[in-house]
Amino acid sequence: MTTDPLAVAHGCAERFAARAAAHDRDASFPSDDVADLRAAGLLGLLVPAHLGGSGAGFADYVGVAMALARGSGATALVFNMHASVTGALAGVPDDLARSLGAPESFFAARDAVLAAAADGALYGVAITEREAGSRLWALRSTYAREGDGYRVRGVKSVCTGAGHLDGYLVAARAAAAAADADPRVSYFLVPAGDGLTVDATWDPLGMRATASNGLTLDVAVPADALVGGVEGLAVLLAYALPQWLVASYAAVYVGVAQATLAAALDHVASRSVAGTPGGLGSVGFVRARLGRADAQVEAARTVLEEAARRVDAAPGEPETNRWVYRAKLLAGDAAAEVAASCTEACGLGALRRGAPLERLFRDARSGAVMPPSSDVCADFLGTAALGLDPITGTEVRPW
Ligand SMILES: Cc1cc2nc3c(=O)[nH]c(=O)nc-3n(C[C@H](O)[C@H](O)[C@H](O)COP(=O)(O)OP(=O)(O)OC[C@H]3O[C@@H](n4cnc5c(N)ncnc54)[C@H](O)[C@@H]3O)c2cc1C
Structure with missing residues (x-):
């Protein structure tokens, strides 16, 4: 049996692809895909070897997530959230x-x-709130000391996998602090169970099979649920080591863009059109759309892989972090633009309900709005290019 994570991911993706249409139609959580991830050992991808995992780095994650997304973008997004929790926990050096x-x-x-x-536990992330989006400084969920631990209260509007997870990384602000623009925001790892209520709100355009439902919390957690054991780390970590909040999504959406191009090539190659002897592929402007899509997908992939190489070699360096934001921006935009152009090239056959391209078109649309959105990434990069501090040099605060 192969234990190469990338080869294992390719095998999983084939099975995900066969199930993707049904999970998308029903907006059902892909429990069977997650069972495959678990059986394949991929839930331990980023866990150090001495704790039973594969000890993989960020570039390994990127390869695996792209491969999974070629089978199902939704399942790859579930995997991304889990990887963000485990990768961030494993990746912060002890010193x-x-x-x-x-x-x-x-x-x-x-x-x-x-x-x-x-061992197979699945984690997710609960940051977003209706009023705040994912801007950490604007969160309204709170925590306060209670007995030996904390009480966490709040309403999260979107949490991928809610109701199907073993634990939730929850962001909340110190209740004692004033609701000003600079709150103390901390992460808690909250186990599934009493005190958590899933709000079945998820019926979106795309990424339907992620069960990204709402979550209401009124829960007591032990002191060691506070991530890092110190309050106020959330914003600091988001800026210092953004790979798990920024570039990890990029891998999912580059994979979605790759799947879109592959589906378009299949469609064009097999579509015969009356009066066009060579089929759709003999139409020059259809080929040109495929060519542009090919260049966009490869450009996004190349930048993502460069960002990943730098994350592994020099995490947290300002130049590394600029590549991280470039990767997120290009991936989100490439997915949406490639999907729009490829479906136009393929015609109505690509847009019929249940066609692979129709699902990919909807899934691809989410990339640019996931945090930080393409506009926020572009602002961060433009601010840095002007020689200003990308965190403090503008009125836009990504986190
Ligand atoms: C498929 C999917 C899965 C998701 N899974 C999760 C999850 O597991 N956990 C989680 O916590 N969240 C999750 N989200 C939510 C995601 O984080 C939010 O969609 C995102 O934070 C933006 O929030 P919003 O959509 O409410 O946009 P809004 O807050 O309404 O903002 C709209 C746009 O304006 C921008 N914007 C608004 N105000 C500002 C400002 N002051 N500064 C800068 N930009 C601003 C935003 O970036 C966004 O692009 C998921 C979303 C999707 C689509």
Whole structure:
């Protein structure tokens, strides 16, 4: 049996592709796909080997997520959320965590979460709120000390996998702090169970098979649920190490763009049209659309892989972080533009309900709006290009 994560991911993607239309139609959670991920050991991809995982890095994640997304963008997004939690926990070096004030108890709690992932536990992320979007500084969910631990209260509007997860990374602000523009925002790892209510709100245009439902929390958690063991780390980490909040989505949407181009090529190659002896592929402007799509997909993939290489080599460097934002911007835009152009090239056959391209067209639309949106990424990059600090040099605060 192969244990190469990329080869395993390709095998999973073939099975996901066969199920994708049904899960999309019903907006049902792809439990069978997640069972495949679990059986293949991919839920432990980013978990260090001594805790039972594969010990993979960011570039490995990118390859695996792109491959999974070629089978199902929705399942790849579920995997992305899990990878964001496990990758971020595994990726912060112990000495950095200690220098930020992490107590020794944090390391044991972190290792338990990572070992559980290698054993098949599935995690997700609950940041977004109706009024705040995913802007951490604007969140209204709160936490406060209660007994030996904390009470977390709030209403999250979107959480991929809600109701199907073993644990949730929840962002909340200190209740004691004033609701000003600079709150203390912390992450908590909240186990599934009492105190969490799933609000069945998910019936969107695309990425339907992600069960990205709402979540209401009024839950007591132990002290070691506070990620890092220190309050107020959320905004700091988002700016310092943005790969798991920014570039990880890019891998999903480059994979969706690749799947879209492949589906368009299949459609064009097999479509015969009366009066056009060579079929659709003999029409020059149809070929040109495929050519532009090919160049856009490869450009996005190349930038993503360069960002990933830099994340592994020099995480947190300002130049690395610019590549991270470039990758997110280009992936979201490439997915949406390639899907729009390819479906136009393929005609109504691509847009009939249930056709692979029709689903991909809808899935691709979500890339640019996932945080930070393409506009926010572009603003970050433009600010940096002007020689200003991309975090403080503009009125737009990505996090
Ligand atoms: C398929 C899918 C899965 C998702 N899964 C999750 C998940 O698992 N967990 C989670 O927490 N969230 C999740 N989200 C939610 C996602 O994070 C939000 O869609 C995103 O944060 C934007 O929020 P919004 O859509 O409410 O847009 P709005 O907040 O209404 O904003 C609209 C647009 O304006 C921009 N904008 C608005 N105000 C500002 C401002 N002050 N500064 C800069 N830009 C601004 C936004 O970036 C956005 O592009 C998911 C979304 C999708 C589509």
